[in-house]
Amino acid sequence: MSAPSPARPSPARRALDLLASEWTKFRSVRSTYWSLLVAVVTPVAVSALVAFASFGLVQAVLAGHHQGVSLGHPGVPGAVLSAGLLLCVCALLGLALGAIIRHTAGGIAATIAVILVPGILALLPSPWNGRIGRFTLLEAARQVSALHPAADLFSPGWSLLVLLAWPAVGLAAAAVVITRRDA
Numbered sequence: 001m002s003a004p005s006p007a008r009p010s011p012a013r014r015a016l017d018l019l020a021s022e023w024t025k026f027r028s029v030r031s032t033y034w035s036l037l038v039a040v041v042t043p044v045a046v047s048a049l050v051a052f053a054s055f056g057l058v059q060a061v062l063a064g065h066h067q068g069v070s071l072g073h074p075g076v077p078g079a080v081l082s083a084g085l086l087l088c089v090c091a092l093l094g095l096a097l098g099a100i101i102r103h104t105a106g107g108i109a110a111t112i113a114v115i116l117v118p119g120i121l122a123l124l125p126s127p128w129n130g131r132i133g134r135f136t137l138l139e140a141a142r143q144v145s146a147l148h149p150a151a152d153l154f155s156p157g158w159s160l161l162v163l164l165a166w167p168a169v170g171l172a173a174a175a176v177v178i179t180r181r182d183a
Contacts, residue, residue: 047084047088055080079146079147082163089163089166089167093111093166094111095170095171096167096174097114097170097174098111099174115138116138118136119138121133127152129152140153143156143159144159
């Protein structure tokens with residue numbers, strides 16, 4: 001007669017064990033701190049260099065048509081930074097959907113669909129396009145970065161919360177799926 005198999009730990013216990021082992025590894029390896037520093041500073045620096053170089057290039061083109069705006073113009077620095085924030089939001093949303101789907105092509109397709117398909121709601125007749133569109137990712141990003149925000153959407157502050165809610169909900173769903181799914 002065979003011995004009974006040991007009880008399988010709960011998903012929450014497995015998640016805690018995983019976090020504990022990763023924390024031990026994080027603290028014990030010296031290169032982790034340097035790697036973390038490089039992993040944080042490099043994307044931020046490159047993004048800042050790209051979100052401002054592209055602004056400068058576009059303004060150079062627009063200045064030729066007498067339509068340029070300086071970086072010191074009210075609202076412009078916030079618009080430039082929020083455009084960079086949209087890239088971060090899309091990347092985090094893609095990470096969340098990739099973790100949920102666990103298939104590269106499916107994750108990419110789902111990310112594109114989640115970002116673009118709700119934008120079709122902007123084609124609905126008024127006032128529904130604004131009522132529903134204010135919750136979509138692209139409309140919220142457009143409202144946050146607009147120098148002259150639209151009146152039928154949320155204010156830029158509320159739109160920023162909508163913009164940040166998209167990856168937060170995606171990452172929360174990914175965390176739930178990962179802890180409940182077998183490795």
